[in-house]
Amino acid sequence: MESNHKFHAETGFPWKHVWGLVISLVLTAIAFWLALATNQPPAVVITIIVVLGxxxxxxxxxxxxxxxxxxxxxxxxxxxxxxxxVAFTVVAGSVWIMAFKSLVA
Structure with missing residues (x-):
């Protein structure tokens, strides 16, 4: 059975995936460097890491x-x-539980 679907055909080396990997690694390295090697205030670091995310x-x-x-x-x-x-619910729920835990302890 032959498929005419355009996404099943291979067109060569997956350069799009390579560039995606390189960009992801660069964004991760920037976040890592920012968190460990700079003396920025925590609010600035968190904001930039969220933007990088x-x-x-x-x-x-x-x-x-x-x-x-x-x-x-x-x-x-x-x-x-x-x-x-789902992501917002998990993050908001985690923050809420951590805040509640600190009030109880």
Missing amino acids: VGQLVVQLFMFMHFTESDDRAWQVPAILFAIF
Whole structure:
């Protein structure tokens, strides 16, 4: 059975994935360096690391998860919104539990 789907055909070396890996490593190295080798206030470090994390998210979506390569995007937006909701719930719940724990102790 032959498939005419354009995403099943290999077109050569996966340069998009290589560039995605390089960009991800650079963003991670910047965050690592910022956290360990600078004397910035914690609020500045956290803000920059969050921005770098959003950059990592964008790189992952477009370079590795092939966000723009689907013919049927009807499921992609709800899936991403649900993932954002789950991430926010986990982070907010963790912060809430840690704050509650510090009040009790």
